[in-house]
Amino acid sequence: MINRAIELIRKSTRPVIFTGAGMSRESGMRTFRGEDGLWKQYSPEQLSSISGLRSAPEVVWNWYRMRLMTGEGVVPHAGYKALTYLQSKKGKLPVITQNVDGLHRLAGQTDVLEIHGSMRTASCLDECGFSTELTSGILKNLPPFCPDCGAILRPDIVLFGELLPQKIISKSYELAEDCDLMIVIGTSVQVWPAAGIPFAALENGAVIIEINPVQTELPRSDHVISIRRKAGEILPLLVGLEEKT
């Protein structure tokens, strides 16, 4: 199975990566779903919704700053480095991610489609066009205000009550329909519409290499190679960064 996966990656001419929360968790990032999910302690309706941000921006931003701080010092694991290496080798390797932590970019990857947005930037809630990196300076006085028009700023993640960014979703589906290989990492393939992306790849004849220690919603098929291992352990081997022993 591992050998077949190595061969498929080597031969692939239009590969695409698709990642979910499990990829982040391996780096120690706390995530929304799963055992230690932050949602267990807080109500998402209050803390991460567009209505919460409008009615209690200070509360929402305080919680959000806490989230950013729990992510401080988290570095991309060996699996991310393997993907960066594969991207440089292939020339073109789009990365579609459900994660908002920016670890793919931090690992040096380009062509990253963040379908749930990014927690590393913020923009004007009134959409005047202002956007900024989230620095400690901006997070000092909460809520932060737009220097251009005076509205409050919003984190650039998709909040409850909002649709996913349509352009990025369309682009992701286009890539899925056109790829010959999709490497699906750390996602249970349960949260729609993102979960439809690997299924779109399958329906269009692509092969899927799935890396996840646990069972997912992907079907058992000749076109799905399921490797029940951690991404940080197996990806360096699959992309040729490490020799098989």
Ligand SMILES: [Zn+2]
């Ligand atoms: Zn503004």
